[in-house]
Amino acid sequence: MSSASIMSKADKPKEKVDWLAEMRGLALMLLAVLAFHSFVAKPFYIPSTSMVPNLMVGDRLVVAKYPYGWSWVSASFHVLPRSEGRIWPATPEYGDVVIAVPPNKDEDYIKRVVGLPGDRIAVINGQIVLNGKPVPQKVEPDLRIPVDAQVCDGQPCLGYWDNFRVRGPDGKDYYEVPVRRETLPNGATYRIVDHADQPLDNYPERVIPEGSVFLMGDNRDHSADSRAETWESGLGGPVPLENVGGRAQFITFSLDGTTTLNPLTWWQSLRSGRAWSTLRPAIVEGPNQQ
Numbered sequence: 001m002s003s004a005s006i007m008s009k010a011d012k013p014k015e016k017v018d019w020l021a022e023m024r025g026l027a028l029m030l031l032a033v034l035a036f037h038s039f040v041a042k043p044f045y046i047p048s049t050s051m052v053p054n055l056m057v058g059d060r061l062v063v064a065k066y067p068y069g070w071s072w073v074s075a076s077f078h079v080l081p082r083s084e085g086r087i088w089p090a091t092p093e094y095g096d097v098v099i100a101v102p103p104n105k106d107e108d109y110i111k112r113v114v115g116l117p118g119d120r121i122a123v124i125n126g127q128i129v130l131n132g133k134p135v136p137q138k139v140e141p142d143l144r145i146p147v148d149a150q151v152c153d154g155q156p157c158l159g160y161w162d163n164f165r166v167r168g169p170d171g172k173d174y175y176e177v178p179v180r181r182e183t184l185p186n187g188a189t190y191r192i193v194d195h196a197d198q199p200l201d202n203y204p205e206r207v208i209p210e211g212s213v214f215l216m217g218d219n220r221d222h223s224a225d226s227r228a229e230t231w232e233s234g235l236g237g238p239v240p241l242e243n244v245g246g247r248a249q250f251i252t253f254s255l256d257g258t259t260t261l262n263p264l265t266w267w268q269s270l271r272s273g274r275a276w277s278t279l280r281p282a283i284v285e286g287p288n289q290q
Contacts, residue, residue: 037076039065044099044110044248049152050217050224051097051110053143053179053191054279055248058150058255058271061279063099063246068092071242078106086242091116092213095188095281097248100215100239104230110248111225114184115214115238122205123227126194126220129205130185137180140191147173148271150257164195188281194220200227212238248279 036042046059055061065074069086072078078101092098096113115121120131128135145151147165164175183189194201198221208214215235217223228234254274259265 034076037065038074039070041065041249042076042246043252044108046110049222050219051112052193052219052222053145053177054097054218055110055251056145056150056254056271056274057152058257059251059274060253060255061251062249064249065246067096067247068098068241068244071245073101073243073245084240084242089241091241092244092247093188094184094186095190097279097281098213098215099245099248100235101243101245102230102233102235103243104236108245109215109225109235111215111217111223111235112190113213114216115208115226117208117210117212119208119214120205121203121208121214123201123203126197126201128182128216133185135185136183137192138183140179140181142176143179143191143193144168145175145177146256146271147175148256148258150255151175183284187283187285189284190218190281192218192220196221203227206237208238211242212240213244214238250279251275251277 041062041064044061044063046055046057046061049057067090069089071086072080072083092113094113094116097110098113099108099110101108114128114135115130122129124134127137142164152161161175161177164177166174166176168174177193178195179191179193181189182192200220200223214226214237216225216227224232224234226235226237226239228236230236251274254271255269256271257269259269
């Protein structure tokens with residue numbers, strides 16, 4: 001190659017970066033992500049024990065935004081003003097795990113649908129009574145939950161599981177918690193934890209208004225849900241469907257709280273057996289179905 005050709009290439013001016021186009025591309029990409037999160041699905045992190053044993057602190061899951069239509073709560077970060085009404089509305093089914101926003105703060109709760117519009121619902125000694133009929137609960141063998149840094153959000157389970165802590169044959173510590181299997185009128189069945197006598201075990205009967213659902217956590221003694229007033233950090237009764245932001249679909253992965261900046265800890269902190277677990281309740285056929 002001649003020196004003249006080398007010089008001509010060196011002298012060729014460099015193309016300037018079109019920063020306006022770059023910023024426009026980034027803005028469009030951000031809008032696409034926000035639109036996907038608002039209308040299709042978004043990731044969700046479990047920060048509390050209210051849905052134990054089916055959801056653990058540290059679970060990451062996907063919430064579908066479209067099953068019940070869209071409302072003000074669908075938008076990412078709840079930037080829209082509160083309003084009534086939904087686009088393409090639909091009603092949840094018994095047993096659906098949903099995210100909902102309480103009436104007094106913009107914060108996502110995750111709970112289970114246990115009562116539908118028009119139902120008469122009460123709770124007596126920890127048992128749901130729907131339309132005058134007790135919802136069946138069957139005692140199952142104690143569930144063994146490994147004790148880790150994340151199981152109670154970095155806390156020592158606030159003392160309420162201390163009596164259930166045992167040392168396993170492998171030398172590791174576990175919580176062996178008492179569980180029951182609850183089955184709703186459509187056959188949706190799932191496990192719950194109810195181990196103590198406390199005020200939320202009793203809730204006077206009321207009719208769920210049209211356009212609302214009644215939500216409860218699966219960890220019945222430690223869930224601020226429709227049974228609890230808003231000043232107790234609860235949902236303050238039945239939740240209007242425009243405050244329901246989507247349905248939990250499946251767990252993507254779960255972390256035990258030992259993750260650090262060291263990449264070697266990333267794999268070790270994954271809880272085994274939780275990734276890709278469905279959050280749709282099993283359905284059984286039987287006389288309980290309506």
